[in-house]
Amino acid sequence: MGATIRDIAEKTGVSITTISQILNGKGSRFSEATRNKVFQTAKDLAYKPNFFAKNMVTNRTNTIGMIVPEVTDPFFSQMVKGAEDYLNAHDYMILLCNSSQDSKREDLYVEELLHRAVDGLIIASPNILASNVFTQLEALHKPYILLDRKRHHREEGNIFIDDYEGGYMATEHLISLGHTNIGIITSDDSFYSVEERLQGYQASLKEHGILGSPAWIMEGDQTMSGGYIASKKLLETADITALFVTNDQMAAGAYRAALELGIAIPDDLSVIGFDDIELAEYMAPTLTTIRQPIYDIGKTAAKYLLKAIQNPNEKMANKKMPLDLIVRESTKKRIVNAE
Amino acid sequence: MGATIRDIAEKTGVSITTISQILNGKGSRFSEATRNKVFQTAKDLAYKPNFFAKNMVTNRTNTIGMIVPEVTDPFFSQMVKGAEDYLNAHDYMILLCNSSQDSKREDLYVEELLHRAVDGLIIASPNILASNVFTQLEALHKPYILLDRKRHHREEGNIFIDDYEGGYMATEHLISLGHTNIGIITSDDSFYSVEERLQGYQASLKEHGILGSPAWIMEGDQTMSGGYIASKKLLETADITALFVTNDQMAAGAYRAALELGIAIPDDLSVIGFDDIELAEYMAPTLTTIRQPIYDIGKTAAKYLLKAIQNPNEKMANKKMPLDLIVRESTKKRIVNAE
Numbered sequence: 001m002g003a004t005i006r007d008i009a010e011k012t013g014v015s016i017t018t019i020s021q022i023l024n025g026k027g028s029r030f031s032e033a034t035r036n037k038v039f040q041t042a043k044d045l046a047y048k049p050n051f052f053a054k055n056m057v058t059n060r061t062n063t064i065g066m067i068v069p070e071v072t073d074p075f076f077s078q079m080v081k082g083a084e085d086y087l088n089a090h091d092y093m094i095l096l097c098n099s100s101q102d103s104k105r106e107d108l109y110v111e112e113l114l115h116r117a118v119d120g121l122i123i124a125s126p127n128i129l130a131s132n133v134f135t136q137l138e139a140l141h142k143p144y145i146l147l148d149r150k151r152h153h154r155e156e157g158n159i160f161i162d163d164y165e166g167g168y169m170a171t172e173h174l175i176s177l178g179h180t181n182i183g184i185i186t187s188d189d190s191f192y193s194v195e196e197r198l199q200g201y202q203a204s205l206k207e208h209g210i211l212g213s214p215a216w217i218m219e220g221d222q223t224m225s226g227g228y229i230a231s232k233k234l235l236e237t238a239d240i241t242a243l244f245v246t247n248d249q250m251a252a253g254a255y256r257a258a259l260e261l262g263i264a265i266p267d268d269l270s271v272i273g274f275d276d277i278e279l280a281e282y283m284a285p286t287l288t289t290i291r292q293p294i295y296d297i298g299k300t301a302a303k304y305l306l307k308a309i310q311n312p313n314e315k316m317a318n319k320k321m322p323l324d325l326i327v328r329e330s331t332k333k334r335i336v337n338a339e
Numbered sequence: 340m341g342a343t344i345r346d347i348a349e350k351t352g353v354s355i356t357t358i359s360q361i362l363n364g365k366g367s368r369f370s371e372a373t374r375n376k377v378f379q380t381a382k383d384l385a386y387k388p389n390f391f392a393k394n395m396v397t398n399r400t401n402t403i404g405m406i407v408p409e410v411t412d413p414f415f416s417q418m419v420k421g422a423e424d425y426l427n428a429h430d431y432m433i434l435l436c437n438s439s440q441d442s443k444r445e446d447l448y449v450e451e452l453l454h455r456a457v458d459g460l461i462i463a464s465p466n467i468l469a470s471n472v473f474t475q476l477e478a479l480h481k482p483y484i485l486l487d488r489k490r491h492h493r494e495e496g497n498i499f500i501d502d503y504e505g506g507y508m509a510t511e512h513l514i515s516l517g518h519t520n521i522g523i524i525t526s527d528d529s530f531y532s533v534e535e536r537l538q539g540y541q542a543s544l545k546e547h548g549i550l551g552s553p554a555w556i557m558e559g560d561q562t563m564s565g566g567y568i569a570s571k572k573l574l575e576t577a578d579i580t581a582l583f584v585t586n587d588q589m590a591a592g593a594y595r596a597a598l599e600l601g602i603a604i605p606d607d608l609s610v611i612g613f614d615d616i617e618l619a620e621y622m623a624p625t626l627t628t629i630r631q632p633i634y635d636i637g638k639t640a641a642k643y644l645l646k647a648i649q650n651p652n653e654k655m656a657n658k659k660m661p662l663d664l665i666v667r668e669s670t671k672k673r674i675v676n677a678e
Contacts, residue, residue, distance in 0.1 A: 023475075035471065043478035063451060071435070072420050077411040084437055088444070093451060096410070096435035098423055105427070112402060112432055116455045132374065136362075139382035224621045252621045259623055282563045282591045284598055284623055 003045035011041050023047075063093050064305060065113030066122040069101040073222070074249070074277045075294055076124065079147070082298025083122055090306055092119070103127035114140055120305045122147065122298075143308035145301045145316075157308070157316035159300050163193035166290045166323045167200025170244045170272045173288070173325055175208050178334035179242035179270060183216045185230050185254065186246055194246045197274065201244055216240060220250060227253025235261050241269060241334050248273040248280050251287055266332035276326055285329030293321050342384035351380050362386075402432050403644060404452030405461040408440040412561070413588070413616045414633055415463065418486070421637025422461055429645055431458070440528070442466035453479055459644045461486065461637075465528065482647035484640045484655075496647070496655035498639050502532035505629045505662045506539025509583045509611045512627070512664055514547050517673035518581035518609060522555045524569050524593065525585055533585045536613065540583055555579060559589060566592025574600050580608060580673050587612040587619050590626055605671035615665055624668030632660050 005023070009016050014034060021027045022038045041047075064087055068076040084094050095118060097109040106123070107130045113121060114136060121137070123129070124147040137144055145157050174182050184201050187194045198217070205212045215238050220230025227250025231243070235257055245251040251273035255265060263269050265285055273280060276291035300319055308316050344362070348355050353373060361369060361377045380386075403426055407415040423433050434457060436448040445462070446469045452460060453475060460476070462468070463486040473491075476483055484496050513521050523540050526533045537556070544551045554577050559569025566589025570582070574596055584590040590612035594604060602608050604624055612619060615630035639658055647655050 036474070039471070039474040039478045043474075043480075046480065047478070071410055072413065072416040074411065074413070077416060080437065081411050084439075088439075093444075093448065094437070095451075095455075096437065098419065098433065098435065100423075100427075105432075109432065112434075116434075132378065135375070135378040135382075139378050139386070141385070224617055228621070252618070255623065256621050278563050279591070279618070282567070282595050284594065 003042075003047040005047075007045055008038060008041050008047060011045070012037050014038055060309075061117050061119055062091055063095055063116075063118050064120050064122060064302070065095050065097065065109075065116075065118040066124075067097045067099055067106055067109050067113075068124045069099050069126050071096070071098045074279070075247070075275055075292075078277070078294040079124065079298035079301075082295035082300075083302040084298075086299045086302040087306070092302075092306065099125070101126050103129065107133050111136065114142065118142070120144060120309050122301045122305060124148070125151075128152070141312065143305055143312070143316075145305050145308075147297065147301060155315070156318065157304055158318040159297055159304065159321065160319075161292055161297075161321045161323055163196035164200040164203075166274060166292075167197030167244070167246075168204045169200070169323060169325055170197075170274065170290050171201045171204035173272060173327070173331065174242040174244065174270060175204065175210070177242070177270060177331060178336070180208075180210050180334075181216070181238075181240040182210075182242045182244060183218070183234050183238050183240040184244045184246065185227060185234065185250055186217060186219050187222050187226070187250070188219055197246050213238075220253075222247060222250060224249055224253040224256075226250055228256050229253070231257035232260070235263060235269075242331070243269060243271050244274075245271060246274050248275045248277045248287060248289055251289075252279060252283060255283060266330050267335070270331040270334070272331055280326075280328070283330070288328045288331040289326050291324040291326045297321055342381075342386040344386075346384055347377060347380050347386060350384070351376050353377055399648075400456045400458055401430055402434055402455075402457050403459050403461065403641070404436065404448070404455075404457040405433050405463075406436045406438055406445055406448050406452075407463045408438050408465050410435070410437045413618070414586070414614055417616070417633040418463065418637035418640075421634035421639075422641040423637075425638045425641035426645070431641075431645070438464070440465050442468065446472050450475065453481065457481070459483060459648050461640045461644060463487070464490075467491070480651065482644055482651065482655075484644050484647075486636065486640060494654070495657065496643055497657040498636055498643065498660065499658075500631055500636075500660045500662055502535035503539040503542075505613060505631075506536030506583070506585075507543045508539070508662060508664055509536075509613065509629050510540045510543035512611060512666070512670065513581040513583065513609060514543060514549070516581070516609060516670060517675070519547075519549050519673075520555070520577075520579040521549075521581045521583060522557070522573050522577050522579040523583045523585065524566060524573065524589055525556060525558050526561050526565070526589070527558055528561045536585050552577075559592075561586060561589060563588055563592040563595075565589055567595050568592070570596035571599070574602060574608075581670070582608060582610050583613075584610060585613050587614045587616045587626060587628055590628075591618060591622060594622060605669050606674070609670040609673070611670055619665075619667070622669070627667045627670040628665050630663040630665050636660055 022035050099106040110133050121144040218230040218234040220226035231254035245254050273287050273289035276289045280287040280289050347358050361374050438445040449472050460483040557569040557573040559565040570593035584593050612626050612628035615628045619626040619628050
């Protein structure tokens with residue numbers, strides 16, 4: 001067995017309460033000499049703190065675990081920021097885990113966070129989580145928010161956007177500008193519910209009597225280079241005057257593909273994105289897009305979670321977050337040739 | 340006192356070892372029925388796991404704490420990715436903390452991570468950490484890597500780039516293209532060691548007999564909008580033909596400022612950035628920049644840390660990471676008018 005606080009007390013003559021406060025970083029009112037003595041003795045005795053002992057006093061750790069699929073994606077880092085700002089303002093901290101979209105890693109991280117006694121979890125997952133993850137969460141009475149596009153059927157704490165509606169809105173905007181031959185860049189990454197955005201696109205085309213074509217649809221990775229590769233393939237083959245790129249990062253890649261092919265945006269090709277990340281305003285031309293309230297999604301998740309921690313017996317609310325069409329320079333009325 | 344594993348064993352008739360494995364997510368070889376019985380009983384008895392008890396067996400938790408100043412900055416998210424890929428490949432996980440550049444929050448996160456028994460820490464900090472943070476780290480014998488631009492004087496485990504050299508390289512490139520009136524966008528954010536990049540810029544000017552001018556220097560926030568505001572101010576007032584923007588994110592803002600002022604890049608203005616984030620290749624024109632091996636910095640930090648965990652009595656090595664000039668389309672020979 002390692003040394004305990006009692007051992008440090010015996011050796012230093014400092015009270016257990018004082019030592020506990022100093023070792024827990026709450027000893028600023030004690031003298032530098034006392035603090036140094038305690039730290040030095042803890043070091044000499046190879047003392048290891050028992051986090052759980054501290055935790056048992058308040059039964060709260062004021063930390064929240066948050067799992068996201070990809071921290072390098074500005075979409076998720078904005079979401080983290082929103083959650084964090086709210087939690088920090090309420091004296092909570094975040095332990096953040098990056099699952100790299102891997103469902104096994106998500107399961108492991110949930111376990112690790114539970115072992116570390118977080119007060120609750122926010123899980124942004126592209127996957128169906130293992131059922132024992134939920135059993136564990138519930139066995140430990142840990143409130144959690146799933147940002148999962150309603151992939152798990154859950155009656156409470158659903159915070160979501162309507163991807164179908166977003167895809168529909170984007171396509172309606174292009175059609176309203178006179179475009180009929182409209183391409184779409186999708187992705188195999190299911191997290192963004194690109195599938196639903198595609199369905200919204202197809203519904204809009206259909207409503208306007210536009211037949212559409214499989215040749216107008218191209219799949220790519222959810223990155224700038226993924227958007228570039230997919231757009232280049234599509235623009236080389238399909239006869240289109242407008243393009244719906246299902247996220248803004250990929251749209252940056254579409255811009256480069258158009259540039260290399262000598263296709264001018266918006267004169268030859270109107271482009272609309274999805275998300276409204278900061279970059280959208282700095283692209284040339286600035287990017288028309290469907291804005292998701294990414295920061296607010298993170299913030300709302302944090303808010304609902306703290307409410308659930310404070311009121312463990314109440315059901316969490318559900319909230320649909322609004323989408324907005326942000327018209328910038330990259331979309332334009334279709335020019336119909338006189339000939 | 341809460342229920343223990345022993346209580347679950349008595350109630351279920353399952354052995355303590357089996358229960359422990361199931362509750363620790365390592366029970367996949369047991370039947371679904373046994374696992375459910377254990378989870379259900381744990382739930383009924385409101386069992387809370389004692390992470391420390393598990394930890395005492397191996398004395399390792401296989402988790403690393405990592406603190407970064409700003410996860411929404413692609414620079415740091417790439418660094419996290421590099422560390423994570425290495426750690427995950429070695430069966431370690433990361434608990435990530437975002438300090439928002441706040442030194443108090445950094446101190447708090449170090450404490451929280453220590454309480455949660457991480458095996459080591461990677462701390463990317465723009466600040467001077469409180470001295471008791473180091474006392475704590477050392478009292479607990481926790482290896483740590485500081486990615487702090489050598490702000491703390493430490494003889495081992497320094498992984499760094501030479502910012503002075505980077506600033507010098509960028510300016511030399513512009514001068515080699517015939518530019519003499521060269522502006523610079525700096526920042527008040529000390530993390531990037533912009534101060535040293537500025538000194539490298541000044542040294543290069545001086546070596547070539549260029550006097551320089553305070554009117555060529557403008558400070559801004561380390562974001563796209565910060566780069567935009569600072570560049571706009573600078574380009575409106577200073578008579579320059581080249582601009583060194585001390586990070587790529589800000590360079591995206593400089594592009595917009597130039598566009599609004601009718602200044603063509605690279606014909607009227609050569610622009611060089613710093614970092615080489617993915618965006619640099621997708622800007623129009625593509626951005627010439629000084630490449631930092633961001634991903635490798637994170638990876639090397641992880642590698643050195645694991646080595647220190649495995650060999651607690653050896654000193655950690657120091658490593659200077661290389662910088663490279665990446666020439667793309669945004670810099671060009673200065674056109675001297677014949678008149």
